[in-house]
Every structure is written in C-alpha cells, then in structure tokens.
Amino acid sequence: MANQTFNVAILGATGAVGEQMINTLDRLDFPINSLKLLSSKRSAGKKIKFRNEELTVEEAKPESFEGVQLALFSAGGSISKALAPEAVKRGAIVVDNTSAFRMDENVPLVVPEVNEHALKDHNGVIANPNCSTIQMVAALEPIRREFGMKKLVVSTYQAVSGAGADAIDEMYEQSRQIMNEEEINPQVLPASGDKKHYQIAFNAIPQIDVFTENGYTFEEMKMINETKKIMEDESLKVAATCVRLPVETGHSESVYIEVEKEGLNVEKIREILSEAPGVTLQDDPSQQIYPLAADAKGKDDIFVGRIRQDLDDKLGFHLWIVSDNLLKGAALNSVQIAFSLQKLGLLK
Amino acid sequence: MANQTFNVAILGATGAVGEQMINTLDRLDFPINSLKLLSSKRSAGKKIKFRNEELTVEEAKPESFEGVQLALFSAGGSISKALAPEAVKRGAIVVDNTSAFRMDENVPLVVPEVNEHALKDHNGVIANPNCSTIQMVAALEPIRREFGMKKLVVSTYQAVSGAGADAIDEMYEQSRQIMNEEEINPQVLPASGDKKHYQIAFNAIPQIDVFTENGYTFEEMKMINETKKIMEDESLKVAATCVRLPVETGHSESVYIEVEKEGLNVEKIREILSEAPGVTLQDDPSQQIYPLAADAKGKDDIFVGRIRQDLDDKLGFHLWIVSDNLLKGAALNSVQIAFSLQKLGLLK
Structure with a gap:
C-alpha cells in the first residue's frame, strides 16, 4: 500500500481553492498516478502545469469520474449535489469542499486533527467543513x-x-x-x-x-x-x-x-x-x-x-x-483528508 | 439660567478630537460667551474659525484657565494630569477626554444617557470614557x-x-x-x-x-x-x-x-x-x-x-x-456632558 498511487480528479480546478488544491497535492507529495482537472464548460480548455506535465482542464460530466479513485470537489454546492453521486457510483471517494453535504448525517464532516475516525463511516462522500x-x-x-x-x-x-x-x-x-x-x-x-x-x-x-x-x-x-x-x-x-x-x-x-x-x-x-x-x-x-x-x-x-x-x-x-x-480553511484540509483516507486504507 | 452663556476653553484644539469639539459646540449651539483654544507650544499660533470669529490657538499654561467656566481637555493623559488641577483651582469644570482620571473614584465617568446623575458628585473633573x-x-x-x-x-x-x-x-x-x-x-x-x-x-x-x-x-x-x-x-x-x-x-x-x-x-x-x-x-x-x-x-x-x-x-x-x-466616542459625548452640567445647574 505504501507504494500505491491514485487516480485523482479535481472539480473546480480553475478556482482559487482548486488552484491551491493542485499546489498542495504537489507540495505534500500526494501519491498520484493520474490527475484529471475538471471545471465548468466555460473554463474547460485551460492549460495548467502539474509537476512536469501540462494538463488540459476538461468539462466535468458524469463520465469524467470513470476510473477516478479520489475526487476533490470545490465548484459550488449545486454542482456537488449533481456530480458527487455520479462520482461515487463510479467508485470514487468524493471530498467535497462545498456546504452541500456537510450536515447530511450520512456524510462525515472531517478535520483530520479533530475527528479523523469519522472517515470510517463514509458512504462515498466526505465533507470538508467551512473555512472559519x-x-x-x-x-x-x-x-x-x-x-x-x-x-x-x-x-x-x-x-x-x-x-x-x-x-x-x-x-x-x-x-x-x-x-x-x-x-x-x-x-x-x-x-x-x-x-x-x-x-x-x-x-x-x-x-x-x-x-x-x-x-x-x-x-x-x-x-x-x-x-x-x-x-x-x-x-x-x-x-x-x-x-x-x-x-x-x-x-x-x-x-x-x-x-x-x-x-x-x-x-x-x-x-x-x-x-x-x-x-x-x-x-x-x-x-x-x-x-x-x-x-x-x-x-x-x-x-x-x-x-x-x-x-x-x-x-x-x-x-x-x-x-x-484557502489552505487549512479549504485546500489543505481536503488534501489532509485524502492522506487520512490513504493511511486508514479507505482509498481503494 | 436659560440665557446664561459660558466661558469655554478647549485644550488640544488642533487635534482630531479637538476639531470635532469645536464643530460640535457650534453645531449643537452650546451657549458660549467666549471660546479659548489651547494647545501645545508647537501648535500655538494657528488660526481656527469659530462662528464668525477667527481665533488664535494659544499655548496652554496654568494661567490660561483664569475666568474659564468649562474646559474640554483632549491633549493626552500627562497634560491632563498637569493642567486639570490648575484649571479646577481657577474655578473651571474640566471634562477630560483622556484616560488620566477615568478610574479615579473621586471623578465621575459619564455617558449622559447612562449615568448623568453621577455628575452631581464631581470635584471639578469629569472624565469622558474611552470611545469603544x-x-x-x-x-x-x-x-x-x-x-x-x-x-x-x-x-x-x-x-x-x-x-x-x-x-x-x-x-x-x-x-x-x-x-x-x-x-x-x-x-x-x-x-x-x-x-x-x-x-x-x-x-x-x-x-x-x-x-x-x-x-x-x-x-x-x-x-x-x-x-x-x-x-x-x-x-x-x-x-x-x-x-x-x-x-x-x-x-x-x-x-x-x-x-x-x-x-x-x-x-x-x-x-x-x-x-x-x-x-x-x-x-x-x-x-x-x-x-x-x-x-x-x-x-x-x-x-x-x-x-x-x-x-x-x-x-x-x-x-x-x-x-x-470621534463624535459619540469623544467630542460629542464631552459636549453632551457640558449640556448636562448646564441642565443640572452645575456650570457656574
């Protein structure tokens, strides 16, 4: 497992938090096999550099999540509500940075330093709390x-x-x-x-x-x-x-x-x-x-x-x-949740 | 008493609060017989318009308070400590906007809407509370x-x-x-x-x-x-x-x-x-x-x-x-204290 790498997607890759998610995954050396950058139709086509590759941002669709193991969402609550079930259906774990699922009793709301253990009860979606x-x-x-x-x-x-x-x-x-x-x-x-x-x-x-x-x-x-x-x-x-x-x-x-x-x-x-x-x-x-x-x-x-x-x-x-x-309040906490999932063997 | 007018002095007349004190006395029509503007040596000589007169700012000295009935102080705590007793000795009531006397148990600390009655116990000095x-x-x-x-x-x-x-x-x-x-x-x-x-x-x-x-x-x-x-x-x-x-x-x-x-x-x-x-x-x-x-x-x-x-x-x-x-937090409250003193017959 120590050498396992993961297929990761970022939804909302062109936003302020999405940008920090990309930086943070790189900076903290998250074990990535492939990184898929997703956005609305409007921002699709943009080029973003990640490690030594230039990635093209794609329009997010249900099929975008085929083969994805971990999806970090930060593109607004309504988009999360529409696409998180699609990603989960295709086998991904979604770490959602919007307020869409935070108070859903079936969704763990996690700050790893506080309640990492709650991740074990996830049903595909994990909510990242509000920054403040x-x-x-x-x-x-x-x-x-x-x-x-x-x-x-x-x-x-x-x-x-x-x-x-x-x-x-x-x-x-x-x-x-x-x-x-x-x-x-x-x-x-x-x-x-x-x-x-x-x-x-x-x-x-x-x-x-x-x-x-x-x-x-x-x-x-x-x-x-x-x-x-x-x-x-x-x-x-x-x-x-x-x-x-x-x-x-x-x-x-x-x-x-x-x-x-x-x-x-x-x-x-x-x-x-x-x-x-x-x-x-x-x-x-x-x-x-x-x-x-x-x-x-x-x-x-x-x-x-x-x-x-x-x-x-x-x-x-x-x-x-x-x-x-934008960091501990958003992108960093999401990436820390990803590390916790990996550590607990929940990322498959 | 309704027609009585008063000899007023403002100490710290060239500062931000002093400026508002002058404006507020005018705007609220405080019954003034004469207005004396006082400051440090550095600011003395400045000309300030009040109603139809051009007044020259004078350097504050103990003798400046001869004949003054009401003195509004806003020139820093150490200046208040030095000159308030001099003004009181000469018969003035001092309304002090610094922190010099606020917690002195012989000095009323007054917001007229809250504790106007405390003015009756004054010993010459009344403290204006901190703005916040x-x-x-x-x-x-x-x-x-x-x-x-x-x-x-x-x-x-x-x-x-x-x-x-x-x-x-x-x-x-x-x-x-x-x-x-x-x-x-x-x-x-x-x-x-x-x-x-x-x-x-x-x-x-x-x-x-x-x-x-x-x-x-x-x-x-x-x-x-x-x-x-x-x-x-x-x-x-x-x-x-x-x-x-x-x-x-x-x-x-x-x-x-x-x-x-x-x-x-x-x-x-x-x-x-x-x-x-x-x-x-x-x-x-x-x-x-x-x-x-x-x-x-x-x-x-x-x-x-x-x-x-x-x-x-x-x-x-x-x-x-x-x-x-600068207004209710300082100059306005000081002028309101002056009106309360007048109303209660404490300004002589």
Missing part, C-alpha cells in the same frame, strides 16, 4: 479533550478571498477609488447572489453569505452546526457573528470559550497548543507577538495567540485564532 | 435597565482615527504601497509608543494601546473597568478583545450579553432601542439592513443591528454596535 469552522475547531479541540467545553462564542474577521476572486478584485478596486475620491460601485460583497452590495474597502460588513430565517447568516449557522457535528457534542453551546473585512487572505477569530473542568490557565493552554498538530503558538504580549492575517497568508498552520483567562470567570478563556482560509 | 466603551454602554444600558445584565463579551473592530491623524495617514499610505507592490514601513500602529509596528492596511491587528501585565491591552482593560464603573455594577462580568482594522473612522463591536430576567427577545430589544436616546436601530436582515462603519462616519448616533437571541441560551443575545469614534 476548520481553524477554530482544530485550535480548540486539544483544549476541549483535556478540559471539556461548555460554551463557545466567536466573532470573526474574515478575508475577502473566501468570497472568490471577484471579491478580491472588488476590494482593491474600491480601495483605489476611495483614495482617488472616485465613486464606488459595489457589486460583489457581502454576497454576490444577494440583493444589496456594500463598500468593503475601509469598512467591516457584518454579513457573510445570505441571511437565514432566524436572523443569523448561513455562515454563522455553518459555524454553529458544523462545530457541534465535528466535535460530536450537541450540548456544546456555540454562537457566531461573522464579519467580512478588507483583508485579502487570512481569517482571524476572536473566540471566547468556557471549559468544564477547573485547573486550566494560560500557561496550560500554551503547553497544550504547542504540542497540537497543525497549530503554531504565537503568544508573547511582552514582545507584541500574536497572529496576524497578513502573516498567515500562504502558510499551512493555524496560529493562536492573545490567550487570556477571563478576569471574572475562571472557566472562561479568550483566544485569537488566525489561518489562511 | 461609550457606544457600547449607551446601547446596552436601556436593555440592562429592564432585564438586568450578568455578562458581556465584546470583540471590537476599531478604526485607525482612534490612534490619531498619523495612523490615518499610515493606513492610506500603506494601502497605496501594497497595491503598488512597494515595501511598507510601519511606524505608527498598533501603538505609536510601542516597540514594534505592524501592517494595518489589508490586515487586522489584535492590539490597541500597549499591553498590561495581565496579558490584556490597556484598551481592553479600559473597556472592562469603565463599563463596570459607568453601569455601577462591579459584579457585572465584562470581557473585551480589541482589534484595530483598516477603517478610517467608525468603531464596530460584536457584543454578546447575558441578561438576568427571562422574557427578553429580539422584538423586545428592538422596541427598547427604538426609544433609546442617541441610538438608531438599523436591523432588518430581510433587507440586509445593519450598521456599517463607513455609514456611521460623521453621524452623532449609535447604530445597532444584527440583534439575535442566542440559539443555545435564551438569556443570551448578540448585537452589532457601530458609532463614529
């Missing part, structure tokens, strides 16, 4: 394992790249226009499919994705529901307020937690996190060391700092958690 | 009065103008440099007096003011201590994480509260806040209506939206609170 959820649960799980967790309140500071390349362009274009005292014409953010669009440059927009009936946004509901599912604790109280910032890449999160067991303190959290897989501690107030979104861009790790015990509640703690939303 | 505290307590107090409050957790999204004109310049200059792919050279933010400086453009910095011994920043400790003092409740649990954003003016806050009494819901909060002085409700998710920092700039009110009941805790609620940090 992944970095949070991976940083908090090592604390939760030792001290339990009753409550979690997060306020996010999310980068525009989570809304795609158009959102990045809009942020820079608006920044230029505002500094040149020109009129701006928002058309993408906060949510490209929504009715109204607002200035993102030099602003903070408390809306990511569209609103649900209960007044929370879909992004907030994803963080709430996915966290409980990944941590396998429906009694955990989770609340989220999700905010878009004029930052290109790198989500930051201000997180408040209440643990169950007494005895936790800042030094103990630092000790736990310094040994946590995928986590880098950046926490030295005396030297102004703390995570910054601009520094996290392009890096694999989840950075944690500003760790403080609540001054009024000894079971309460505050943390600042930052990670590249 | 003012907007939060003014928005929460009407809820607290009816339903009590046990706990408050805030994560801030603060504008650079809170760090002065140099910070604004730095943000725009860095934005240009980054878009032109030039090197940046941070020298002001996060705190001009601190050792290290970081990129603010297209970033989020979880440090405002310098760090205290306990790992919290001074800004966070201000929010925690001032909130308890203004709300006159030492048992209220308050936690803050303060973050600087690339926004020129307008602080946003993601606030989680736990109230004491059952029966509160989103509609009731909207009802309470729609009648709250100085508060404007902007809360209609179906129409994507919520407060935005860029819209709040230049406006007197505190804007509140994204009001949600916690999904796991019926006593928990989330709000998004936005206001102009």
